[in-house]
Amino acid sequence: MTGTVPLLELTRGNIVESVHFGALAVMDACGSLVASYGNPDLVTFMRSSAKPFQALPFIEAEGDVHFKLTPREVAIMCASHSGTDEHFNVVSGIQKKVKLKESELLCGTHWPMDEATEHAMRARGETPTPNRHNCSGKHTGFLSHAALRGFSHEDYINLEHPLQKIILQTIAEMSDMKPEAIEMGVDGCSAPVHAMPLRNAALAYARLADPSNLAPARAAACQRITSAMMANGDMVGGPGRFDTMLMAALSGRVTAKGGAEGFQGMAIMPGALGAGSPGLGVAIKISDGDLKGRAIPAVALEVLRQLGVLSEADLQALADFGPRKPVLNWRKLVVGEMRPIFSLEN
Numbered sequence: 001m002t003g004t005v006p007l008l009e010l011t012r013g014n015i016v017e018s019v020h021f022g023a024l025a026v027m028d029a030c031g032s033l034v035a036s037y038g039n040p041d042l043v044t045f046m047r048s049s050a051k052p053f054q055a056l057p058f059i060e061a062e063g064d065v066h067f068k069l070t071p072r073e074v075a076i077m078c079a080s081h082s083g084t085d086e087h088f089n090v091v092s093g094i095q096k097k098v099k100l101k102e103s104e105l106l107c108g109t110h111w112p113m114d115e116a117t118e119h120a121m122r123a124r125g126e127t128p129t130p131n132r133h134n135c136s137g138k139h140t141g142f143l144s145h146a147a148l149r150g151f152s153h154e155d156y157i158n159l160e161h162p163l164q165k166i167i168l169q170t171i172a173e174m175s176d177m178k179p180e181a182i183e184m185g186v187d188g189c190s191a192p193v194h195a196m197p198l199r200n201a202a203l204a205y206a207r208l209a210d211p212s213n214l215a216p217a218r219a220a221a222c223q224r225i226t227s228a229m230m231a232n233g234d235m236v237g238g239p240g241r242f243d244t245m246l247m248a249a250l251s252g253r254v255t256a257k258g259g260a261e262g263f264q265g266m267a268i269m270p271g272a273l274g275a276g277s278p279g280l281g282v283a284i285k286i287s288d289g290d291l292k293g294r295a296i297p298a299v300a301l302e303v304l305r306q307l308g309v310l311s312e313a314d315l316q317a318l319a320d321f322g323p324r325k326p327v328l329n330w331r332k333l334v335v336g337e338m339r340p341i342f343s344l345e346n
Helices: 047-060 071-077 085-098 115-124 136-149 162-175 198-209 216-231 242-250 295-307 312-317
Strands: 005-012 015-028 033-037 043-045 183-186 192-197 254-259 263-268 280-286 325-328 334-340
Touching: 005 295, 005 325, 015 198, 015 295, 033 198, 043 183, 047 071, 047 136, 047 162, 047 192, 047 198, 047 216, 047 254, 047 263, 071 085, 071 136, 071 216, 085 136, 136 162, 162 192, 162 198, 192 198, 198 216, 198 254, 198 263, 198 280, 216 254, 242 254, 242 295, 242 312, 254 295, 263 295, 280 295, 295 334
Parallel strands: none
Antiparallel strands: 005 015, 005 334, 015 033, 015 280, 043 192, 183 192, 254 263, 263 280, 325 334
């Protein structure tokens, strides 16, 4: 975590009680560093922020067209969804179209992230199955891709599987890296996970936002992915989740996908900063992992505010996430403040 710097602090009374450290990078699609804070060359795992790129080669091969998938189904392939009944049904619907079995998913199981859904399932005496897993859309996308190309469905998450080699090559191309330079690990859902410098992750998001210099098939696939995610933010996250609320509030201006352990990727669409403005990519890492989920939303909003993406109306709509907000105690009394403490450097 060399090069991480203070990004967000929380006060209590007149004392700074807690500080979140991290680093961030903002890139354009041509590969120029537009802004940063901390070390833009910090190498870290993208975690679930890589999901749009893991889905990209399937969409580029027109798998969505072949299997007649809807934008909502494309969006959930790029999602860390909350496991609601709607999410379960959309994932199940893809599997029906592609003729997959839920039992083929290798993501494991966990209770839905949505508490209301978990309570309802427990009341019904149900236990979670793989389709409730927040990564079931991604895994269903993997299997759909394997079906499209005639690859084996067994061990589809193995790094040596031809499917994962295609995905790695695509991520490398989008981030302007050599495949062998990308550090690999295993994600919480057992799928491969990719680590790279923040500037390269931000470049991938910039190209997702503005794919005009990419090959036509890839550019069209990027546009289908961002359009699907922004129009169906409820599939990408879930009730009250930051990515979902951000994309709903910004209405076609930003594609957002968070990842575990304090990672956030954002694609700022061309024109979001005014007529003719370029597409930009943002990659943020909070070094402590942000397990409470309070730092990433506030820092992401502050980055967007400083870049000029957010209006006052946008800030009001997203005020529950920050970037500045009061710290309340259990009686809802204001006892301090959460506030960003960085200025983007050009």
